[in-house]
Amino acid sequence: MYQLNSLESSLKHFFGYDSFRPGQRQIITEALQNRDVLVIMPTGGGKSLCYQLPALLRSGVTIVVSPLIALMKDQVDALQNNGIGATFLNSSLEREEVRDREHQILSGSIKLLYVAPERLLSESFIPFLDILRDRLGLASFAIDEAHCVSEWGHDFRPEYRQLRLLRQRYPDVPMMALTATATQRVQQDIINQLALQAPHFHIASFNRPNLYYAVQPKEKRSYLQLLKIIQDHANGSGIIYCLSRKNVEEIAARLQRDNISALPYHAGMTPELRNHNQTCFIRDDAQIIVATIAFGMGINKPDVRFVLHYDLPRNLEGYYQESGRAGRDGESATCILFYSSSDIFRVRYFIDQKPDPNEQRIAYQQLEQMIDYAEGTTCRRTIQLSYFGEKFKGNCQNCDNCRDPKPIEDWTIEAQKFLSCVARTKEKFGMSHIIDVLRGSRSKKVEGYGHHLLSTYGIGKDKSKEEWKMLARALLHQGLINQSQDGYNTLKLNKKSWEVLRKQREVSIAVTPQKSTKRAGEEPLQSSDAQMLFERLRKLRKQLADVNGVPPYVIFADYSLRLMAEKTPQNLDDFAKISGVGAQKLERYGEQFVSAIREFCYQNNSFINRLSDTQMQTLELYRQGLSLEQISQERNLKSTTIVNHLSDLIKCQQDIDISRFVRGERQKQIIEVIEKVGGERLTPIKECLDDSFSYDEIRLVCSWWQTRGKVNSEP
Structure with missing residues (x-):
């Protein structure tokens, strides 16, 4: 059994994140206990991680069922970019590609296999699934877009109904069903159709505070x-x-x-x-x-x-x-x-083009809710x-409405008039009819029901239709009245409605628009230097994405780039602490991003070219005449870390004599290569030198060259 106390370290190692989003840890814990799980989490909540991380921590292969070819490819690209064994099988592949991928899966190098529901249950694929179970084991089934299984869902797909066969054929393999939205009726249908066994429920808030x-x-x-x-x-x-x-x-x-x-x-x-x-x-x-x-x-x-x-x-x-x-x-x-x-x-x-009157009625109700x-x-x-x-x-x-709140007024009396009219019309009518009665309309509908004879008829002539609608909406939003969900929009009184009618509750509403002085979505700006660095890192990310044939966000998310721009990590150890930087991305992209950050900091020496406490300690020991090995031993740090400190000190205009660490002849050889291939990246320089040259030597000479050598190439 996997040790749950190491979940955070695994999260950082595989995905680069320091902490889980709300609900993720609990779901993953339940999944690792081989329980069925039903996850309802809105877009952006982090559903994918809930089955991806358990897949990496268990033996066997996790099968992910997804109806979306584009999404399959994006997720597999992102996983592979993190160094994770993942692939997909769908109709976009040629037969030869399918055979190659099946061989790769059976070799044990794949932990997550994405398939469409049609392929999963096909006569040709089930035997392969049996072989996979016998050789490597099936860790779990993850059913993405699980609302598709329900005819009450908004995107019902008949082929999803057949997924019940998975439980019949593989009764001991746990299932995780995931979707962004599902009513209680749809939730129950998912449980029934997939035959989930005493599933753990996780229903997240639909609120997206960002x-x-x-x-x-x-x-x-x-x-x-x-x-x-x-x-x-x-x-x-x-x-x-x-x-x-x-x-x-x-x-x-x-x-x-x-x-x-x-x-x-x-x-x-x-x-x-x-x-x-x-x-x-x-x-x-x-x-x-x-x-x-x-x-x-x-x-x-x-x-x-x-x-x-x-x-x-x-x-x-x-x-x-x-x-x-x-x-x-x-x-x-x-x-x-x-x-x-x-x-x-x-x-x-x-809506009028819909042939089904029932569909029309529901669509009209939905339109009213949108209005x-x-x-x-x-x-x-x-x-x-x-x-x-x-x-x-x-x-x-x-x-x-919250940033620029409208003036609040007491409309208790108007609310009592409105609710009283709802009561006197027997709670059988919608908003428009109630307003017609209050304003004394002579419409055939009002007179046909005899509502022109009610005591509430015409008592609201002092307010316009729009004002009464404004009140009615406020009553609905404040829960002071209910509205039927059958497409007819019938208004119904509730406990709070009667409290208003009995003068036990006051009603205040916002009534008058007020011109905003804020720009929509305005947020405090970062410093101009941080924003400039953020844009430079975005360009680097785009270049790397194009080279690798993936979307830019697969390299790093905006959030990670913004942290890089704010914290300006000057070495790989600090860079690894950035949220979103996992082990694979650190190895693959760390050097290029750290180099770009260092170069920017040097070019803009007014921006965060400050010395940290740890750099100051290294500088003090250097000034005492200690060698690289002695400084490393004294500080109990790797020599590479000390070299990073010295490199940063050089770029911050500290008087560091690199001849103490790199002999003059070797400096000249490194500089000759730098002037040919540039000093932005260490790897191309290393490839042009013989194996006796270390990255530490190259880094120190590069830092010297970037700060002084461009003016005078004699060290």
């Missing part, structure tokens, strides 16, 4: 607003969602004319062009993707800094998922919805999370 949410009115000049937001995020990737293909093409073309790297994406394009544009976006060859809702499924790009909805989404769940593609790396990101009442008519037109969000004056998170059945206290301070 995302800033705002709604802006869409006007004739909204393109200029959109352009301004993009310019404010000039160094970040972004997604712009539109309702129609026409809008996608038009906005992408306008952005291109304004010298912004933007590409379109919609279902009307050829698959080849869609894939090309998607790849360009994922690999940072294009800053912006302008898309319909056809874009996003299986996109594993964690560093999207903003998501803009140029048109009104059709439902709140879709908006949550689409906007949630921002900031998956946990860094701050901006989500802005441009809202116009004219968009409502366009969405209604699409409630767009026009709501309370905390955006409160509205979002209540949709998923999660309570949130409000005042998130990361949405427009």
Whole structure:
């Protein structure tokens, strides 16, 4: 059994992270005890790690079931870049490639195998799975996008229903089912369909605290607003969602004319062009993707800094998922919805095209919920999370309504009028009908039900329809009234409603818009030097990504680059302490990033060219005349670490005589090579010298050359 107290060290070794995200450690602990687990964790919560780390700590191969070819490849690329044995089998491979990969799997070098559900249960693959079980063992099955198993889920796939056969054929192999969203009904269906045995539940909060949410009115000049937001995020990737293909093409073309790297994406394009544009976006060859809702499924790009909805989404769940593609790396990101009442008519037109009256009714209810969000004056998170059945206290301070709160007024009397009207109409009608009764409408519906005879008829003429809607939404968002979820939007009184009617509870709501003085998504800026270094590291990351044929975020996440820019690690030991730097990435990329950081610090000697305590101790011993070996022994540190200190001291203009460590003739040979191949990287220099030259010698001479040798090449 794996020792659980070493989970953090394994996390750092394989993935470079210092600590787990909320819930991950508990899930991994349960998985390592060979229990079935059901994980419901929103986008960006870190679901993948929950099955990836256990796979590395157990014997045998973990089978990951995923319906998304693009996501399979991205995850396998990321794992391989961390030095982890992973591969996939899907329809994108030729027969010969499949055979080669199956041989590689059976050789024992693979710990995670990604497969599509269709292949997993095919007649040709099951025998291979049996061989794999007998030779190496099956560690577990991880069922990703598990909501696809349920006909009540939002993306039901019939082939997922057959996964129950896995439990029948391999009853002792534990299962982990994972999804981003699932109602209680879907959760139970997942358990039943996959035959999970007394599963451990983990249902995470849907709250994404790093995302800033705002709604802006869409006007004739909204393109200029959109352009301004993009310019404010000039160094970040972004997604712009539109309702129609026409809008996608038009906005992408306008952005291109304004010298912004933007590409379109919609279902009307050829698959080849869609894939090309998607790849360009994922690999940072294009800053912006302008898309319909056809874009996003299986996109594993964690560093999207903003998501803009140029048109009104059709439902709140879709908006949550689409906007949630921002900031998956946990860094701050901006989500802005441009809202116009004219968009409502366009969405209604699409709904009217549905042939099923029941589907139409549900779609209209979803549209009303979306309008409630767009026009709501309370905390955006409160509205979002209540949709998923999660309570949130409000005042998130990361949405427009919380950052720029509207003036609060006491509307208790108006609330009593509204709730009284709901009661007198027998709790059988929706918001619009209640408002018609309150405002004294002479509509056929009001008079047909005899509601013009009620005592509440016409008592709300002093308020406009929009004001009554504002109150009704506030009552819903504050839980002071309920709304049916059957597509009819019927209002129902609850315990708190009666407290208001009995004068046991007051009602305060935000009523008047107030012009904001803050820019959407504004965050405190780092120092200009740190930002400059961050951009230089992003360029280095892009170069390495292109050479390796992977997206930039596979090399390092933005979060890790930002830590590098802030902490400026000057040696590999310090670089290894950066979150996101695991053993494999330290070996593969450490030298190049540390060299870039050192060079930047030297060029900008006003920025963090300070000496640490440990460097000062080495400097003091050097001044006492001790040799490299003596300093190393005195300080109980590796000689390589002492050389790093001396290298840093040279770059900080300290008087270090490298002739004490590298003989003059050897210095000249190293400098001759440096002047041919450059002094930015040590490996190319080492390859041009004979084996007697050490990296320590080369590093010291490189540091001297970078600080003094460019002016005078005689040491």
